[in-house]
Amino acid sequence: MADNIPKPPRVRFAPSPTGSLHVGGARTALFCWLYARNRGGKFILRIEDTDRKRSQEELSSEIINEMRWLGLDWDEGPLFQSDRFEIYRQRALQLLDDGRAYRSEPDEDGATAVIMPVDHGDITFTDLVYGPITVSGSELKDIVLLKSDGSPAYNFACVVDDHEMGMTHVIRGEDHIPNTPKQILLYRALGWKPPKFAHLPLILGEDKTPLSKRHGATSLRAFRQDGFLPQALRNYLALLGWSPGGDREIMDTAELIKRFSLKKVSRKAAVLDYQKLLWMNGQYIKKSSAGELVNALQPLLAGTEWEEVPRERIETIVTLLGHRLKSLKEFAAQTGYFFDRDISYEPEAVEKYWSGEGIIELLRETRKEIALLDSFTEDDLEKSLRGLIDRLGIKAGVLIHPLRVAVTGRMDSPGIFGILLLLGKELVLERIDKALEYLHLNPPPESK
RNA sequence: GACCCCGUCGUCCAGCGGUUAGGACACGGGCCUUUCAAGCCCGCGACACGGGUUCGACCCCCGUCGGGGUCGCCA
Numbered sequence: 001m002a003d004n005i006p007k008p009p010r011v012r013f014a015p016s017p018t019g020s021l022h023v024g025g026a027r028t029a030l031f032c033w034l035y036a037r038n039r040g041g042k043f044i045l046r047i048e049d050t051d052r053k054r055s056q057e058e059l060s061s062e063i064i065n066e067m068r069w070l071g072l073d074w075d076e077g078p079l080f081q082s083d084r085f086e087i088y089r090q091r092a093l094q095l096l097d098d099g100r101a102y103r104s105e106p107d108e109d110g111a112t113a114v115i116m117p118v119d120h121g122d123i124t125f126t127d128l129v130y131g132p133i134t135v136s137g138s139e140l141k142d143i144v145l146l147k148s149d150g151s152p153a154y155n156f157a158c159v160v161d162d163h164e165m166g167m168t169h170v171i172r173g174e175d176h177i178p179n180t181p182k183q184i185l186l187y188r189a190l191g192w193k194p195p196k197f198a199h200l201p202l203i204l205g206e207d208k209t210p211l212s213k214r215h216g217a218t219s220l221r222a223f224r225q226d227g228f229l230p231q232a233l234r235n236y237l238a239l240l241g242w243s244p245g246g247d248r249e250i251m252d253t254a255e256l257i258k259r260f261s262l263k264k265v266s267r268k269a270a271v272l273d274y275q276k277l278l279w280m281n282g283q284y285i286k287k288s289s290a291g292e293l294v295n296a297l298q299p300l301l302a303g304t305e306w307e308e309v310p311r312e313r314i315e316t317i318v319t320l321l322g323h324r325l326k327s328l329k330e331f332a333a334q335t336g337y338f339f340d341r342d343i344s345y346e347p348e349a350v351e352k353y354w355s356g357e358g359i360i361e362l363l364r365e366t367r368k369e370i371a372l373l374d375s376f377t378e379d380d381l382e383k384s385l386r387g388l389i390d391r392l393g394i395k396a397g398v399l400i401h402p403l404r405v406a407v408t409g410r411m412d413s414p415g416i417f418g419i420l421l422l423l424g425k426e427l428v429l430e431r432i433d434k435a436l437e438y439l440h441l442n443p444p445p446e447s448k
Numbered sequence: 449g450a451c452c453c454c455g456u457c458g459u460c461c462a463g464c465g466g467u468u469a470g471g472a473c474a475c476g477g478g479c480c481u482u483u484c485a486a487g488c489c490c491g492c493g494a495c496a497c498g499g500g501u502u503c504g505a506c507c508c509c510c511g512u513c514g515g516g517g518u519c520g521c522c523a
Contacts (some may be wrong), residue, residue, distance in 0.1 A: 016523045051522060104521080113521050130453070139451050139519085147521035154523045177452065178518040201454080202516075210516080236460095239472095243461050247471040266454095266461080269516065273459050276473040286486080324485040334484095353483090400482040412484030 009041035009168040013072075014158070016048040017059035020219035021066045023272060024173065024203045024211050027237045031200055032171045033072045034238065034260040044165060045077035048158070050151050052082070066220040071230050071253070079165070081157050088152035091160050091190065092145040100189045101145055111148035116189060118142055123181040128169075128198035128262045135181040143182050155179055159186040162195055171198045171262070174269075198262050201241050202269040211272060227328030228277070229296055232284035236277045240270045250283055282326040290319045297328050304332060305339065320418045334413075340427055342434070343409040352411070353401040355444045360436060365392070366403055367432040376425045382417045406435035 013029040015021060021029075036043040045067065049055035064078055092114045095101040103112040120138040127133055144153040152160070158179075162170060177199050187194040205215035212218070217226065223233060234253055243266075244251075244259040251259070285293065294315050301307055306314065317335055325331060337343050345354075353359075369388045373380055389399050400416050407428055413419055420428050 014523090018523070048523060054522070107521090115521085133452070135451070141519080144521050149521080151521085153521060158523085173517095174453070175517055176523095179523095199453090204516090206459085208515075239460065241460090246462060249461085249472055268454055270461090271459055273473065276460065279473055282486085322486080326485090349483095395482085397482045404483065410484090414484085416482060 006039075007168065009036060009039050010044060010166050011036040011041060011169045011171055012044040012046050012077075012162070012165065012167055013067075013074075014046040014048050014161075014172075015063050016051070016054075017056055017063060018051065018054040020059065020221055021063045022211065022218045023220065023223065023237065024218075026066070026070060026220050026233070027203060027240055028171065028173055028200055029067060029072050030070070030234060030237050031242070031260075031262075031265070033074075034257055035169065035171060035198075035262060036075075037257045038260045041168070042075040043072070044079070044167070045074040046079045046161060046165070047077075047081065048154070049080055049082045050085075050154065050157050052151070055082070062221065066224070069224055069230055070220065070233065076165075079161075081152070081161065084157075084161070085151060087164065088157055088160055089146065089150065092152070092156065095145065095189055098189075104148065107148055109148075113144055113148045114146040116143045116145055116186070118182075118185060123184055125180060125184055125194070125197055127177070127180075128196055129201075129265045130177070130199055130267055133177065133180070135178075137181075137185075140182060140185075143186065155182050156186060159183050159190070159192075163187070163190070163192045167195045169196045169198060171200065174199045174201050198265070201266055203240060204269050204271045206271060206274075208269075208271060210269075225300065225329070227297075227300060227330065228281050229284045229288070229328070232281040233277070235284070236280045240272065241266045241268075250280070278326045282323075285325050285328070286323050290315045293318050293328070297331060300328055301332065306332060316422060320414045320422060322414065324414065337408040337410070337413075338422065343431070345405060345409045345438070346411055349405045349409065349411045353405045354435075354439065357444065359402055359444055360439050362392075362399060363402060363406060363432055363436055363439070366399060367429060367436075370420070370425065370432070371429060373425065376421065378417045378421045381420050385417075403432075407431045 011032045013032045015025055015029075033043050035041070045064070047060050047063070049060065060078070060080075067074070092101065095116060096103070096114060101114050101116045104115055106112050118137050118140045120136065122134050122136050124132060124134040143155060145156040146152055161167075180197055180199075184194050203211050205211050205218075207215075217223070220233075224230075231253060234256065235249075235251055238251070238256050238260070239249065242260070242264055244261075245264060248255075248259070288296075294311060297314070297318065298311075301314075317338060318331070321331065321334065325334075365388060366385070369384055370381070373384055385399065385403075386396065389396050392399070404410065404413055404416055404419075407416075407419060407423060423431070
């Protein structure tokens with residue numbers, strides 16, 4: 001029978017533009033998208049902007065942009081419910097004509113809402129994630145179809161659209177479970193076959209309460225601006241409430257699509273672990289080429305001093321930073337010393353690596369050694385400085401750490417020789433001079 | 449309060465009748481190393497509780513406790 005032949009599903013994501021797209025919504029969108037892609041179906045984007053007071057156009061476009069950024073491409077839409085009020089009205093009128101709905105008492109202005117009465121029988125549906133759920137109709141209040149201002153109420157618009165747009169699966173947050181019996185009643189009244197329903201567990205903050213503004217930056221925009229890669233976010237979010245079974249974790253999007261199944265979706269709310277997301281982002285940063293990273297980085301650099309820096313130079317620095325970035329946002333924070341200007345010294349670094357009287361002499365010798373170089377390559381630098389280290393009979397770190405502080409001002413940095421190279425001879429010598437100057441003004445305390 | 453849902457390491461997930469209960473993040477220790485990372489190795493750490501069912505329960509049933517969701521002419 002036709003019902004048993006699996007048809008390609010049609011799945012929609014239906015955000016409401018009353019707020020930014022947050023990670024919870026993004027996770028729902030991702031699961032809808034993964035399901036559609038896994039089954040060779042269609043993914044539809046629908047904007048639920050029936051509440052004119054609370055909906056904002058800017059938020060619609062922000063949501064659409066963030067969906068694009070996350071890489072969740074849709075096959076149809078974006079469709080706006082605000083364009084479809086006439087359709088809802090017609091359907092409501094039809095139910096009125098059929099005697100399946102009634103008009104409310106008029107309000108002060110004489111306006112009436114259209115409402116559908118609910119009878120008391122049980123309503124059962126089989127959720128693809130939660131299994132069978134039964135609710136007694138006696139628990140339900142009558143369902144508003146059209147509000148007295150003529151706009152459709154959520155459940156009604158949702159049902160009309162899901163049917164008219166041919167949705168086979170409704171995948172949404174667990175908070176919609178209580179809406180489902182009401183919607184099923186609407187399908188019945190309209191003589192339509194309901195789609196399959198699948199509800200997704202909630203995403204919680206560290207304090208185990210549902211993710212909200214209180215938890216800080218939870219909008220997708222914030223994650224983008226914090227330097228997360230969309231593919232890392234997709235991977236991490238996919239694992240929040242779903243797993244392919246076994247120990248697979250790092251999965252590219254193709255694998256996610258291939259393995260995704262609603263059967264493996266968890267019923268338990270999940271706490272978003274920012275640390276693990278950061279770690280995963282680092283994994284993806286490591287897998288990316290410098291070119292890809294610069295592409296992702298550039299929007300974050302707009303409006304900063306880096307905007308003027310040639311792409312090739314940024315790419316070189318990104319390469320040098322290599323594996324030590326967990327988010328793109330760290331880039332600018334860790335590389336200020338590449339600009340030709342005075343640097344400040346981290347107090348800790350000064351205290352730890354510029355103590356003891358020998359330090360001044362050591363930096364002088366180092367300067368002399370570098371000044372002598374006429375070929376300024378990473379190899380030459382290493383050879384010459386290691387030569388000095390040998391002659392002085394010291395450990396490499398004894399020279400390298402103070403030098404690092406002199407040229408970067410920091411406790412930590414990528415490999416020193418690469419940094420010297422990128423800084424260039426002139427700036428390196430200048431920085432060492434500045435360091436010596438500083439040390440004359442602020443003599444290191446007697447050490448041990 | 450009513451209705452519905454959930455309950456494995458701190459966190460995310462495996463395991464679903466017989467396992468030394470597995471992996472990842474975090475945490476602690478070690479190795480490597482010019483620092484910080486990365487990487488590698490080791491460690492810490494959980495089946496909410498109580499009854500059943502069963503030769504045998506994390507896995508099945510019931511209850512308790514705990515947590516969450518919803519009860520709008522918001523979506």
